[in-house]
Amino acid sequence: xxxxxxxxxxxxxxxxxxxxxxxxxxxxxxxxxxxxxxxxxxxxxxxxxxxxxxxxxxxxxxxxxxxxxxxxxxxxxxxxxxxxxxxxxxxxxxxxxxxxxxxxxxxxxxxxxxxxxxxxxxxxxxxxxxxx
Numbered sequence: 001x002x003x004x005x006x007x008x009x010x011x012x013x014x015x016x017x018x019x020x021x022x023x024x025x026x027x028x029x030x031x032x033x034x035x036x037x038x039x040x041x042x043x044x045x046x047x048x049x050x051x052x053x054x055x056x057x058x059x060x061x062x063x064x065x066x067x068x069x070x071x072x073x074x075x076x077x078x079x080x081x082x083x084x085x086x087x088x089x090x091x092x093x094x095x096x097x098x099x100x101x102x103x104x105x106x107x108x109x110x111x112x113x114x115x116x117x118x119x120x121x122x123x124x125x126x127x128x129x130x131x132x
């Protein structure tokens with residue numbers, strides 16, 4: 001079964017902006033595959049939501065407590081040698097994807113190159129087209 005890690009921006013799109021494609025991709029990943037989140041991605045989701053829409057933090061907590069995913073502890077990890085990304089703030093996502101042996105990274109972030117990683121980098125649209 002494929003292991004999929006989802007970047008923060010998919011959750012923000014789905015939860016705050018009613019991003020239907022992002023929500024469909026997350027639901028498919030959780031339902032048909034193994035969805036992985038890291039402690040640092042969850043912290044980032046909560047941080048972004050608390051800054052953009054503080055009243056929605058309860059929605060995030062409810063969503064995360066009822067959503068099917070595996071948790072990886074990655075705060076203590078650093079990006080392995082040989083991997084780089086333009087935005088250092090995104091290194092925690094690469095680190096979590098590598099540590100969880102993910103097959104796919106779901107993201108809308110253009111800073112992630114399509115190759116050079118041991119996992120596929122797909123937008124929600126690409127993921128749905130390829131795997132639904």
